[in-house]
Amino acid sequence: MPQFAMITGDVTYTPGDGAPIQIPRVRVEVALEPDSATLSWDAGDGVAAVTAIPRTQFDDYVQEGKITMTPSAAS
Numbered sequence: 001m002p003q004f005a006m007i008t009g010d011v012t013y014t015p016g017d018g019a020p021i022q023i024p025r026v027r028v029e030v031a032l033e034p035d036s037a038t039l040s041w042d043a044g045d046g047v048a049a050v051t052a053i054p055r056t057q058f059d060d061y062v063q064e065g066k067i068t069m070t071p072s073a074a075s
Contacts, residue, residue, distance in 0.1 A: 003030045005039075009066030013039075013051040023051070027070070032058075 005028050012020035023039065031038040037058035043049040061067040 003032065004028065004070045005030050005062075006068045006070055007041075007066070008068050009061070009064065011061050011066050013053050015051070023049075028067075030058075030069075 007023050007025045007028060009025075011023045013023065014020050023041070024043075026041050028039045028041040031040075033055065035055050036052045037055055038050065038052045040048060040050040058067065062069065
């Protein structure tokens, strides 16, 4: 069953060796693994965005209140 969260603060990911990119403050679907968290969201115009971040970074964002887990039924 998918998990969902709201991005409520400054949350970034780094593609490859590039500069950090901010994830918009939107509802994201979250897939948690022991070593990573995969976040996906609607980037607009029917485009889906997806990224994976280290699980420790995800947990820090949650603890800091920058990512807020929400009930699966929320929209």
